[in-house]
Amino acid sequence: MSKVFYSTTIPGNGHWSLELRRGTFMKITDIEGAANVGMLFYNPRNLFERYNAPDTLKCQHTFKLQRGNCLYSDMGRIFASIIEDYSANGEGNWHDTICGNSNAEQIEKNFGKRDYQTDRNQWFQNGTDAFLVELAKYGLGRADMASNINWFSKITAGNSGNIKLDTKNQVAGNSVTLRFEMDTLVVLHACPHPLTATEAYPFKPVKIELGEADVVGEDDFCKNFRPENQRGFQNNALYYLAAK
Numbered sequence: 377m378s379k380v381f382y383s384t385t386i387p388g389n390g391h392w393s394l395e396l397r398r399g400t401f402m403k404i405t406d407i408e409g410a411a412n413v414g415m416l417f418y419n420p421r422n423l424f425e426r427y428n429a430p431d432t433l434k435c436q437h438t439f440k441l442q443r444g445n446c447l448y449s450d451m452g453r454i455f456a457s458i459i460e461d462y463s464a465n466g467e468g469n470w471h472d473t474i475c476g477n478s479n480a481e482q483i484e485k486n487f488g489k490r491d492y493q494t495d496r497n498q499w500f501q502n503g504t505d506a507f508l509v510e511l512a513k514y515g516l517g518r519a520d521m522a523s524n525i526n527w528f529s530k531i532t533a534g535n536s537g538n539i540k541l542d543t544k545n546q547v548a549g550n551s552v553t554l555r556f557e558m559d560t561l562v563v564l565h566a567c568p569h570p571l572t573a574t575e576a577y578p579f580k581p582v583k584i585e586l587g588e589a590d591v592v593g594e595d596d597f598c599k600n601f602r603p604e605n606q607r608g609f610q611n612n613a614l615y616y617l618a619a620k
Contacts, residue, residue, distance in 0.1 A: 379587055379588070380403075380585045380586065380587040381586060381588070382585070383586070384584050385582070385583050386564070386566045386581060386584060387497065387579065388411070388566050388567075388577075388578060389497075389500065389579060390501075390506075390566050391507070391509060391563075392510070392565075393513060393514075393563040395420050395561050396586070398556055398558050398559050398560075399555075399589055399591075400589055401555045401586070401587055401589040402562065402584060402585070403552070404527055404551060404552050404553075404554075404582055404584055405549070405550070405583040407583055409549075410543060410574075411546070411580035411581070411582050412526050412528055412566065412578075412580070413527040413528060413564055413565070413582055414503045414506070414507065414524045414527075414565045415524060415525045417456065418560070419449065419455075419559070419560070419561070420561040423514065423520070425453070427447060427448075427449060427450075427522050427524070428449055428522065429522065429523040429525075432446070432447055433473065435448065435602070435604040435608075436604060436605070440472070440473075441458060441471040441525065442461050442468070442471065443458050443461035443597070444457075444597055444598050445457075445458050445598070445601065446601070446605045450522075452608065452611050453557075453608060453615055454558065454608040454609060455556065455557065456556045456560065457596075457599075459554070459589070459597070460552065461551075462549075462551045464547045464548060465545065467545045469530075469550055470542075470545065471525060471552065472525070472526040472529040472530065472569070473523065473524070473526070475526060475569065476503075476523055477502070477503030477567075478502045478503045478504065478568050478570045480502050480504070480505060482502065482570060483500050483501075483568070483577070486577075488500070500577050501565070501567050502567055503524075503565050503567040503568070507524070508521075510563045510565075528546055528550055528552075530546075540571060541571035541573065555589040555592075555598070558612055566580065592609075
C-alpha cells in the first residue's frame, strides 16, 4: 500500500459513509478488541447496483471472508478486494456476511433503552438505524438495504445448525484492508453484531485509514485467488472501457 492520506476513528455506536475512488484503499483496525463493523457497498453512478452477499460467497466457494476474497456486486463486478487481513494473536481473522444487522428492539432487549436526546454520545445505536441514517443522505431507504458484511465477527455453527458469535479472536489490533476496484459508495457503522451476547453495550471504536493503493498486477493475489475473480476483474475492465 502507498501512503495513508486520511484517518479517523469511528466510535462504538457511530456510523459514516463516503465515496471512494477506484484504486484507493481502506484499512480498518479494531482498536480495543471485540469491535464489529457493518458495511454495505453501492455504485455511486448507479445506486441500484449494490453488494451481493450470496454471489460473493458462492462464486468463491466460501462461508467466510478473508484475504484474497473479492466483494461482488449484484451485476457481477467487484467493488473491492481484501488485500490484507491481519490477526493480532496469530489465530486468523474471520468476517461474517450472513447475519445482517442488529435492530432497535434487539438492542433495547439486550442492553436497555437509551436515546440520543437524553444520553447524547452514550446512547445505544443499532446497526439497522445506523445504516438508514446514512442511506437517507443518498436518497436510499430500507428497501435498498442488502445483506451486509460484519468485519471482525466470526460465526460458527453447531451440530444442530445453530449459529453463534465466536469471540476468541476478537482482539485489539486486528485489521483488514480493502482495495477498491471500482468507484464505490461505502456505508458503515460500528454498532454491535446481532449475535453479541455481552452484558453491557459494547462501545468498541475502530480506526479508518484511507490512501492510494498499489497498481493491480497480473500476479495479484486477490485476482488469482479464485478463477472466478479473474472474470470479475474482466467485468470491471469492460465496465470502465464502456464508460470512457
